Amino acid sequence: MKELLKGLRPHRVSVACIVFLIFLQCLSTVYLPHQMSDIVDIGIVHGDVPYILRVGGLMLGVSVAAAVCSITAGFLSSRVAASFGRTLRSKVFRHVENFTLHEFDQIGTSSLITRTTNDIAQVQQLVNMMLRLMIRAPLTAIGGIMMAFYTDATLAIVVVVVMPILGLVIYLVYSRGITMFRAMQKKMDKLNRVVRENLTGIRVIRSFNRIEYEQERFHQANFDLTNTATKVNQTMASLTPAMMIILNFSTIAIVWFGGIRIDHGDMQIGSLMAFIQYVTQILFSIMMVSMMFFVIPRATASAARINEVLHMVPEIQEPHQPVQPTGEKGTIAFEDVTFSYPGAEHPAIEHISFQAKPGQVTAIIGGTGSGKSTLVSLIPRFYDVDAGRILVDGVDIRDMSQQVLRQKIGFVPQRAVLFSGTVADNLRYGKEDATDEEIRHAADIAQATSFILEMEDGFEAHLDQGGMNVSGGQKQRLSIARALVRRPEIYVFDDSFSALDFKTEAKLQAALRQELQEATVIVVAQRVSTVMDADQIIVLDAGQVVGIGRHRELLDTCQVYQEIVSSQLAEEETA
Incomplete structure (x- = not known):
């Protein structure tokens, strides 16, 4: 007292x-x-x-x-x-x-x-x-x-x-x-x-x-x-x-x-x-x-x-002397990373190593509980790794200012989160000075413009707390548009297309490929159709990497990926 x-x-x-x-x-x-x-x-x-x-x-x-x-x-x-x-x-x-x-x-x-x-x-x-x-x-x-x-x-x-x-x-x-x-x-x-x-x-x-x-x-x-x-x-x-x-x-x-x-x-x-x-x-x-x-x-x-x-002292602290990134913008490297949740008996992910570069789409796929969302949550430093290190632009993220790090990332969470306010307010959440043209362009790419304009006040339509007055797919598209407005160097989509139908997802994926040609894109997905065209696919099983490569390479070399594909796609689609 x-x-x-x-x-x-x-x-x-x-x-x-x-x-x-x-x-x-x-x-x-x-x-x-x-x-x-x-x-x-x-x-x-x-x-x-x-x-x-x-x-x-x-x-x-x-x-x-x-x-x-x-x-x-x-x-x-x-x-x-x-x-x-x-x-x-x-x-x-x-x-x-x-x-x-x-x-x-x-x-x-x-x-x-x-x-x-x-x-x-x-x-x-x-x-x-x-x-x-x-x-x-x-x-x-x-x-x-x-x-x-x-x-x-x-x-x-x-x-x-x-x-x-x-x-x-x-x-x-x-x-x-x-x-x-x-x-x-x-x-x-x-x-x-x-x-x-x-x-x-x-x-x-x-x-x-x-x-x-x-x-x-x-x-x-x-x-x-x-x-x-x-x-x-x-x-x-x-x-x-x-x-x-x-x-x-x-x-x-x-x-x-x-x-x-x-x-x-x-x-x-x-x-x-x-x-x-x-x-x-x-x-x-x-x-x-x-x-x-x-x-x-x-x-x-x-x-x-x-x-x-x-x-209560937060586990993650700002470095005393933050290091400014000097490497290629948007580059992400995992070097033998292991992470465990507090009190867990086994690591959520262990010995993870890969690199994601600008202009490439890196997809992460695996069964439920394989550590996909855990892996991408380490990139914005929501948690600190137990062993190994994560490099962004050639710098260990623990040596980088959290504000600088997160300014580089457009994160679309697995569970879409919207705030009470207008549609425009939500889309400007990552960039307060975004113009109406930037907002409209991001909504076009996210395939959200059509349903936004159908709302009574369009981009000035009011959203309830948590976006309760829009559907799950609409919330996901608005979350994607919010990340696009920011125009960061790195995009992380954590199973952000799961509520979309195949037709909408195909249009969105095509628009994203055109828009994000110079950015580093990491996509976590459950559906094989979402990751088939990725430049590299990382297959996780029980928190470990069991395969890295393109779709056709993994069909020949990775048994876990073969099982995932066979469970989702017909034989003629796997050929």
Whole structure:
């Protein structure tokens, strides 16, 4: 928590103003009972009406000034807390943007969303309450204690007895509450994950008729969170009645012993009234602090979760002295590359060596789980290799700036991803200053122009989140067009034609051959028809290269390729 609160440093001036205003408010709060005591002991006892009016008018002015200070301090506190939350959200988001896919898998997307929204909101709420209550309550309590002893030191023994009892009650409730709040945040992660899976997988859920099952999953997660939240609130709610009981018994004790002192002539009635108000201020200040204990345990748990994200160091780091590429542009070389996913028993790919050159199409084919997508995900350095090295333009990609490396690559993922916004916005994603002509040209090559123009607003048509209002094949063509707009040196198509029919794919392949004659093209495919005309075909099996060559060469030399071809093409097509 202390580390996160360092984010308040840019707001030092505002915080200082808040402290000063609250200090003035506390002075007025402590000042008023003393004046009320004088009104009773001097004005009322002696029947001095002008004195009563004069002191009463002064008390009214002080009350108005205190109200102004309180309102101004509240406004500044809210503004500082909101700015703190905004800065912290930006900090977490920027840090998460540097994560590798391994860090995303380690924490979980749903948990990251909860930490960036709900957890930061809890810390922001704590900051707001700290600036208002955690400053005001101690100052009021200290002032009340001093004035209580000043009014009657003997009667102040009641305060000395009550304070440890209050501290013990607060400690017992707090120690139990913080453990339960931590558990509640984890259960909120689980509920968030269930909701997210239901919303993103609604088509699969309905197609398999698993609505009742998913409703039961949600019910269990929701009930679990509700049950824990209820227990937490019950525990924290017990604090208020316990403190009210202590306050009431304290008041009884003060009236009892104060009456005895008045009867003996050691105290006046106005002083007793002022003393009761001071003790009430002290106890209410402690109650204000206790209100913080509704927020502190949950905010502390949230702060720990936020710090876990901020302290997580991405596996992939920028080189201290990035090397500028000096070799032939677009050249890719794998040199004895081996890679394993964290926790896996066996490497996903091992001892991979090949070279892809500009002006060539390199196709990668193999069975399911052979490591095709893993191999191409290493080129933009989504992961770092375990052994060997990958060279782009003659430079090890670990020695190259990630921004420079990825600027060279147009990556079309296996699962087409679109963002909410217009079609044009999505196509300009890799090149913000792309002209309308460049966008139209890329759409023409990707065979996307026809269906785009059929949409109501054409290239300005709105796409829903994830492109849910277009088909799978349309999403793939838009993803391809997005990569083409960028005009990089290297194109990576990770099974990007699987949702296209043969006719559309043939037209797209022909257009790509004309457009990408000088670029390095790597195509991952399941269909033999997609890779038959490639300049070199790399055949993978169980993470290893079992054949490299052209289509006809591999038909004669590679058994795995022969099996793939025979399973997809008729005999006359293999000839």
